[in-house]
Amino acid sequence: MKKTKILPMNLQLFAGLLTKDTKLSMKQGTGESATFKEIEGLQAVPEIGGDPEQVDVTTLKDANKKYISGIQDMDSLEFTFLYDKTVFSGLKAVQTSGKEAQFELEYPDGAVCSFTGGVTVKMGSGEVNGAYQFTLSVTVSDGPDWA
Structure with missing residues (x-):
């Protein structure tokens, strides 16, 4: 009987990706000196x-409806943050300026998603024994692009 060598399996390779160390950064400054800074x-x-979106291409001869894929519909991206007055005020200033901002979302495995969009900041509700949060909504005008 032929002996087969059994190699140990690293189950963590199949366990998925932990969200820890995910970072959202926004471009600060203008021109060549502009850099991405993490939003804490x-x-x-x-x-x-x-x-x-689904585009209806059904004809009068068809017994069933037919569709083709249309333009991709991007909803606003809503990120939740633990409230910090400095961070909240900085994002609120971007909203008030009416200018779009550039963002990079970096995942723990090094994958990066970049996008541009308008900013809306909304203070979260409060409750007994709860931490305040706020929501950053980005209405995407360009992207998302993956690297």
Whole structure:
């Protein structure tokens, strides 16, 4: 009987990706000196991407409706942060300026998603024995692009 060597399996390779160390950064400054700076206090990240709209291509001869994929529909991306007055005020200033901002979302495995969009900041509700949070909504105008 032929002996087969059994190699040990690293189960962590199949366990997925932990959210720890996920970072959202926003470009600070203008021109060549502009750099991405991490926005502190990130607690929740939305789904990135969107479903394409369905375009009805059914004819009068068809017994069933037929569709083709249309343009991808990107919802606003809503990120949740632990409230910090300095961070909140800085993002509120971007909203007040009416200018779009550039963002990079970096995952723990090094994957990076970049996008540009308008900023809206909303203070969260409060409750007994709870921490205040705020929501950063980005209405995407360009992206998401993956690297």
